[in-house]
Amino acid sequence: MKHYEANFDGLVGPTHNYAGLSFGNVASYSNAAQASDPKAAAKQGLLKAKSLADLGMVQGVLAPQERPDIYSLRRMGFSGSDAEVLNQAAKQASALLNACCSASSMWTANAATVSPSADTRDGKVHFTPANLVDKLHRSIEPVTTGNILKATFKDERFFKHHQHLPEHASFGDEGAANHTRLCNDYGHSGVELFVYGQESTNPNAVKPVKFPARQTLEASQAVARLHQLDEESCVFMQQNPHVIDQGVFHNDVISVGNQNVLFYHEQAFLNTDVKFDEIRKKMNTDVHFVKVSTEQVSINDAVKSYLFNTQIITLPNGEMAIIAPTNCQENPAVFAYLNELVTLGTPIKQVQYYDVKQSMQNGGGPACLRLRVAMSELEISAVNQNTLMNDALFNKLNNWVEKHYRDRLEVKDLADPQLIIESRTALDELTQILKLGSVYQFQR
Ligand SMILES: N=C(N)NCCC[C@H](NC(=O)CCC(=O)O)C(=O)O
DSSP: OOEEEEEEEEOOOTTOOOOOOOTTOHHHHHTTTOOBOHHHHHHHHHHHHHHHHHTTOOEEEEOOOOSSOHHHHHHTTOOSSHHHHHHHHHHHOHHHHHHTTOOGGGOGGGTEEEEOTTTBTTSSEEEEEOOOTTSHHHHTOHHHHHHHHHHHSOOTTTEEEOOOOOSSGGGOOOGGGGEEEEOSSTTSOOEEEEEESBOTTOTTSOOOSSSOOOOBHHHHHHHHHHTTBOGGGEEEEEBOHHHHTTTOOSGGGTEEEETTEEEEETTSBSSHHHHHHHHHHHHTSOOEEEEEOTTTSOHHHHHHHTTTSSEEEEOTTSOEEEEEETHHHHSHHHHHHHHHHTTTTSSEEEEEEEOOHHHHTTTOOTTTTEEEEEEEHHHHHTSOGGGBOOHHHHHHHHHHHHHHOOSOBOGGGGGOTHHHHHHHHHHHHHHHHTTOOSOSGGGO
């Protein structure tokens, strides 16, 4: 049976805005308080997703979350009508209001960690929503993420859903952004590479000093246990704390893998040689480690351009392509590197550029916007078919965005009670388009 790697892109929600919520994420910080364009953001995301479907890839979408999150604001003690809750929060604690209005669920690389059936002992595809505890605005995502994943991958014969890990810093989990699966073919068992930023139970272990390490080794190990992965098919590798301190807040900002290729910056990891040997041994076959040196691309350029937040995809003809943000074209060193890369004799033969600037300004590139799920044809047929991208869904979703989304949003607009009504109306209609059932709290 044929196997494919499907990409499930997060739809950008109606409250997409720049509130500078992510300490350690340079773009989020430096674009704080700019006006955003939610309509353009959603359309940029849809165009990227549709273009991958047009390339012959299996492409799906994941619904965004309900924001403003009035329920979280009520848990924080704001009361009265929904409008009163917003109003009190805006006056008394605007940082809390901002945290409850972020459209950050669009970055579905952080939605969950996924292990394909070829790797798991029970032969099912396993999902664990990320708890995202390091950031307040993201820590309110996992329950609804779980609902959306269950509505998208519903069939219990094929899909196994776990609860997110305990909500404590020891188990900081950022999902697939720190997880790459290497394999020869999507249907063969592979090596699951878990990259963590710190060891929370070892006070002597090195860790970043300036910015937080959002993923712990303990979280990665717990996910591997839940997913019934064998020790021989897992590698746990530490991210270089010095690059975290330069704005590399997730591993997918400094390396990306696909099948037997690992594309990485030479400063990405600790103990690189030893760990790459472990990968080679466990893969039992050749791996292309495509290294980018500091001389070729500095960490600063990598963080600005998101060279490593690209998607490496295997096209139907077997060649690999890099899906890059247009920011990579605009950075001379990175553009020169990518032009050279396709001539180097690695499996990567072409680069395609997409404008996802609205997302990039919050630190989310093409790879952040997608969750990878490798599946057999049979498993794909068990996915909620209404979430799979095609011409009809693309047109429906574009019209839906056109109808419900604003083209300008400032942080001060987040207290506008009309935004709750607009957001709920849009999401209610979306659950009908995608036939998700009642995944949101306002529908329950
Ligand atoms: N690298 C991956 N996989 N994902 C990128 C996530 C970007 C996200 N930005 C934000 O949440 C910014 C929101 C704001 O500032 O308004 C984050 O830091 O968690």
